[in-house]
Amino acid sequence: MEIVPLGDAALILRVRERFDDAPEETLDAVLRAFQQLQHAAIPGVIELAPAYTSVAVFFDPIVVAKSAEIPDKTFDWIATRVRAVVAGFTAPGKRTRLRSQTIEIPVCYDAEFALDIDDVAGRANISPSEVIQLHSTFQYRVACIGFVPGFPFLTGLPKKLATPRRETPRKAIPAGSVGIGGGQTGIYPLRSPGGWNLIGRTPLSLFNPQKNPPTLLRAGQRVRFRAITRDEFATLAEAGAAEESSKR
Amino acid sequence: MSVILRRAGFLTSVQDLGRSGYRQLGVSLGGALESFGLRVANLLVGNNQGAAGLEITLGGLQLRFSDERMVAWCGGEFDVQVGSKALPVGHTARLQAGEELRFGRPRIGCRAWLAVSGGIDVPVVLGSRSTDLRAGFGGFEGRTLRDQDVIPLTLSPASFAFAKAAAHSPTTATGISSWTAPHDWVSPATPKPTLRFVRGPDWDRFNASTLQRLTNEAFTVSPDSDRMGVRLDGPELYRVDQSDLISEAVTPGTIQVPPSGKPILLLGDCQTIGGYPKMAHVITVDLSIAAQLRAGDHVRFSEVSLTDAHRLLFEREREFERFRIGISLQST
Numbered sequence: 001m002e003i004v005p006l007g008d009a010a011l012i013l014r015v016r017e018r019f020d021d022a023p024e025e026t027l028d029a030v031l032r033a034f035q036q037l038q039h040a041a042i043p044g045v046i047e048l049a050p051a052y053t054s055v056a057v058f059f060d061p062i063v064v065a066k067s068a069e070i071p072d073k074t075f076d077w078i079a080t081r082v083r084a085v086v087a088g089f090t091a092p093g094k095r096t097r098l099r100s101q102t103i104e105i106p107v108c109y110d111a112e113f114a115l116d117i118d119d120v121a122g123r124a125n126i127s128p129s130e131v132i133q134l135h136s137t138f139q140y141r142v143a144c145i146g147f148v149p150g151f152p153f154l155t156g157l158p159k160k161l162a163t164p165r166r167e168t169p170r171k172a173i174p175a176g177s178v179g180i181g182g183g184q185t186g187i188y189p190l191r192s193p194g195g196w197n198l199i200g201r202t203p204l205s206l207f208n209p210q211k212n213p214p215t216l217l218r219a220g221q222r223v224r225f226r227a228i229t230r231d232e233f234a235t236l237a238e239a240g241a242a243e244e245s246s247k248r
Numbered sequence: 249m250s251v252i253l254r255r256a257g258f259l260t261s262v263q264d265l266g267r268s269g270y271r272q273l274g275v276s277l278g279g280a281l282e283s284f285g286l287r288v289a290n291l292l293v294g295n296n297q298g299a300a301g302l303e304i305t306l307g308g309l310q311l312r313f314s315d316e317r318m319v320a321w322c323g324g325e326f327d328v329q330v331g332s333k334a335l336p337v338g339h340t341a342r343l344q345a346g347e348e349l350r351f352g353r354p355r356i357g358c359r360a361w362l363a364v365s366g367g368i369d370v371p372v373v374l375g376s377r378s379t380d381l382r383a384g385f386g387g388f389e390g391r392t393l394r395d396q397d398v399i400p401l402t403l404s405p406a407s408f409a410f411a412k413a414a415a416h417s418p419t420t421a422t423g424i425s426s427w428t429a430p431h432d433w434v435s436p437a438t439p440k441p442t443l444r445f446v447r448g449p450d451w452d453r454f455n456a457s458t459l460q461r462l463t464n465e466a467f468t469v470s471p472d473s474d475r476m477g478v479r480l481d482g483p484e485l486y487r488v489d490q491s492d493l494i495s496e497a498v499t500p501g502t503i504q505v506p507p508s509g510k511p512i513l514l515l516g517d518c519q520t521i522g523g524y525p526k527m528a529h530v531i532t533v534d535l536s537i538a539a540q541l542r543a544g545d546h547v548r549f550s551e552v553s554l555t556d557a558h559r560l561l562f563e564r565e566r567e568f569e570r571f572r573i574g575i576s577l578q579s580t
Contacts, residue, residue, distance in 0.1 A: 004449040005446065005447075005449075005529075005554055006448070006449060006497060006498075006499055006502070006526070006529065007446065007448075007499055007501045007502065007529030007530075007531070007532070008446060008529070008531050008532050008554060008557040008558055008561065009499070009532055010497070010499050012449055012496055012497060014496075018494075019494050034272075046268050046269070047268055047269050047270075047271055047272070048272060049271040049272040049497050049520060049521075050272060051494075051495055051496055051497060051521045052494045052495060052496070053494050053496075054494075054496050054497070056271075056496065056497030056499075058268075058271065058499070061532075061558050061561055061562075062561070062562065062565050065558065065562060071558065071559070071562055072555050072558070072559070074555075074558050075554050075555075075558070144495065144521060145272065145273050145274045145520075146274045146495070146519060146520045146521035147274065147519055147521070148274060148382065148383060148519075149270070149273060149274040149275045149276075149380075149383050150273060150274055151274055153495075190383055190384070192382075207274075207383070209373050209374055209380075209383075209385040209386065210373070213273065214270065214273060214275070214374060215273045215274070218272070218273065219272065
């Protein structure tokens with residue numbers, strides 16, 4: 001475990017050194033630290049953000065300095081508190097299993113939405129329908145949310161489907177697009193630029209700032225994709241739009 | 249009660265002190281790129297320091313109000329006029345309904361923060377009135393302002409500011425205060441700035457000569473800089489090892505170095521995580537200067553300790569608190 005400053009108003013707690021060796025165990029350890037820090041409510045801490053192997057702690061140095069009493073020891077004070085909190089509850093046997101429900105995400109893999117599925121299939125030496133079969137069979141886990149609000153970086157992609165990012169990123173990818181970038185899969189919540197290989201699209205909304213929480217997913221959750229037809233996509237998209245407008 | 253934009257200018261948006269609490273869901277901090285400047289401007293018009301104002305980039309803005317308002321601004325070296333009178337940076341002006349306020353193009357720096365008594369009245373979304381331009385929400389319809397936009401204002405507080413500015417120029421329609429805030433608070437832009445930094449988590453991934461380049465040479469601000477970050481041309485900074493890094497949090501002030509070797513200084517709208525090495529971080533008090541960098545500017549970096557970064561911040565906050573109390577005493 002290592003604590004490094006991220007500027008003068010944040011620090012990074014590195015819970016593990018590696019991720020890919022043991023993604024499940026690493027994520028559990030990181031999310032446990034994240035929850036411990038949330039419950040601890042250390043004075044001056046503004047917010048926390050987990051990512052793969054680490055938890056970032058954002059703090060107000062002015063508030064922390066008041067607790068630290070010696071202003072020059074501000075960073076030491078908060079680093080010590082963070083370390084103590086995370087070291088506190090790790091007695092073996094007392095680890096409570098992190099609750100993580102599986103969220104099903106309907107995806108239409110039709111050619112219209114799957115602009116790069118042939119590239120993914122070609123690289124794996126399988127057919128596009130086998131790509132769909134594989135992608136929608138496995139279970140994934142949200143390793144981190146980032147890039148844009150609500151974008152899930154999903155771990156658990158079958159190795160066969162790993163495909164390097166496109167050499168030239170697209171300037172605009174439609175919201176809901178499901179893609180593969182290296183060994184990860186993910187979903188673009190908003191129309192945005194991006195370099196991942198597109199293999200389908202979900203009609204679900206992944207980010208809605210009018211809702212609380214504003215995102216469909218958060219770090220640690222499990223995800224499964226369900227293949228749907230173009231008609232189902234249209235029906236679900238319409239239902240989603242109707243729900244949004246009825247709330248306004 | 250509203251502000252009417254005759255010309256919206258090059259890039260103007262509604263901003264407050266930013267959006268905290270949602271970084272774990274990928275939502276950027278955002279807000280005024282120099283939150284300190286907006287806080288000072290807000291105090292000058294009798295607002296709470298966190299009221300929403302306008303962030304103005306490169307000027308070109310012309311606006312008026314539907315009722316009487318106090319205004320103040322902080323930022324780069326802009327020519328600002330109220331009717332035919334100049335409104336210097338860090339002074340407070342009283343505008344009659346319909347009177348025009350104009351921002352010209354800046355001579356130095358690129359951004360200004362305009363506070364209006366009462367504040368801009370847009371809905372609070374995820375705890376903030378800031379516009380998230382990248383994700384398209386918050387602020388005024390989630391976008392930059394356009395010509396002819398009419399933006400609602402909150403009722404002016406029955407604050408001292410009105411009375412005071414009026415008292416200073418009882419005979420003219422337009423009152424401009426003689427009092428102001430410290431000059432380096434309201435006008436942080438300089439032609440050849442030096443930004444102070446602390447070492448980043450990946451400092452040791454660069455060799456000594458590369459690290460020296462960061463502190464010994466000047467960088468030039470590239471034209472493709474925006475609210476997400478300042479891209480820097482000049483000395484290229486290469487890592488010792490080329491191993492893939494695991495993505496971690498980044499934050500405004502982070503200097504990250506992509507494989508091109510051209511560093512990027514992240515600003516308020518930056519992503520919440522990044523996979524490039526974090527070489528250094530510009531300290532909080534110097535983000536005011538960073539927010540003024542524009543294409544072609546030359547910038548240098550110098551290292552300070554984390555303790556010094558905190559000392560500088562504490563000192564500024566102490567003075568700010570004194571200033572805030574001073575202003576509130578004047579109102580009684």
